[in-house]
Amino acid sequence: xxxxxxxxxxxxxxxxxxxxxxxxxxxxxxxxxxxxxxxxxxxxxxxxxxxxxxxxxxxxxxxxxxxxxxxxxxxxxxxxxxxxxxxxxxxxxxxxxxxxxxxxxxxxxxxxxxxxxxxxxxxxxxxxxxxxxxxxxxxxxxxxxxxxxxxxxxxxxxxxxxxxxxxxxxxxxxxxxxxxxxxxxxxxxxxxxxxxxxxxxxxx
Numbered sequence: 001x002x003x004x005x006x007x008x009x010x011x012x013x014x015x016x017x018x019x020x021x022x023x024x025x026x027x028x029x030x031x032x033x034x035x036x037x038x039x040x041x042x043x044x045x046x047x048x049x050x051x052x053x054x055x056x057x058x059x060x061x062x063x064x065x066x067x068x069x070x071x072x073x074x075x076x077x078x079x080x081x082x083x084x085x086x087x088x089x090x091x092x093x094x095x096x097x098x099x100x101x102x103x104x105x106x107x108x109x110x111x112x113x114x115x116x117x118x119x120x121x122x123x124x125x126x127x128x129x130x131x132x133x134x135x136x137x138x139x140x141x142x143x144x145x146x147x148x149x150x151x152x153x154x155x156x157x158x159x160x161x162x163x164x165x166x167x168x169x170x171x172x173x174x175x176x177x178x179x180x181x182x183x184x185x186x187x188x189x190x191x192x193x194x195x196x197x198x199x200x201x202x203x204x
Contacts, residue, residue: 056082061092071099078115086119094136111136111155119166126167130178132160140191156191159184164199176201 061077073096080090092113099106113134120127135157142152162180169175178199185195 051082058082058088058090069101071097073097078113080115080117087117089116090114094134107139109136109138120163126165127163128166129163130160130180131162132158132180134158134160138191157184158182158192160197162197 058080059078062074064072064074066072076092076094078090078092080088082088092115094111094113096109111134113132115130115132118129120129135155137153137155139151140154140156141149143149159182160180161183162178164176164178166176167174180197182195182197
C-alpha cells in the first residue's frame with residue numbers, strides 16, 4: 001500500500017481534488033482520454049533522392065476521446081503528398097461527437113479540409129508557412145422573428161494562414177509548434193470564440 005495511505009495523510013493535491021468535486025457535487029468518471037497529434041507529419045528526403053509516389057505520401061491527423069458526464073470524441077485523419085522537398089499539400093476529414101448529460105444535449109459535427117505547407121529556412125531555423133481551408137457542418141443557435149431560439153445545421157468555413165516551427169526527429173517524425181489565424185473569422189456571429197488557433201505536438 002502507499003505510504004500516505006498507511007499514515008492516513010492525504011497529499012495536498014488529492015485533498016484539493018476531493019474537496020473540489022465534493023463542493024461541485026459532480027460525479028464523473030473518465031474512462032478514456034487519448035490525444036494523438038500528427039497534423040504536421042511529413043516525409044524528409046535527402047538532396048538528390050528520387051522517392052516513389054508512395055514514398056512521397058504521408059498520413060497523420062488528430063484523435064481524442066473523453067467519456068463521462070460530458071463525452072467528446074474527435075477524429076481528424078489527413079493524407080498528404082510531398083510535391084517537392086519543401087512543399088507539401090493534402091486533404092483531411094473531421095468528425096466530432098459531443099454529448100452533455102447535464103443538459104441532455106448531443107451533437108455531431110463533420111466536414112473536410114485541404115492544406116498546403118512550405119518549408120522555409122531562416123537563419124538555419126526549420127520554419128514553415130502553412131495554409132488550410134476547412135468547412136464544418138455544425139449546429140448553431142439562431143433566433144426566429146419572434147425571438148425564439150432554435151438550432152440550425154449550417155456549413156461554417158475557416159481559412160487559416162500561419163506558420164510554425166518543426167524540429168525533425170528521424171525521417172518522418174518531429175516536434176512542431178503551429179500558430180494560425182482565421183482570415184475570414186465572423187466575429188460575434190461566429191460559433192468560435194477566437195480567430196487564433198494554436199497547435200503543439202509530435203508527428204510520427
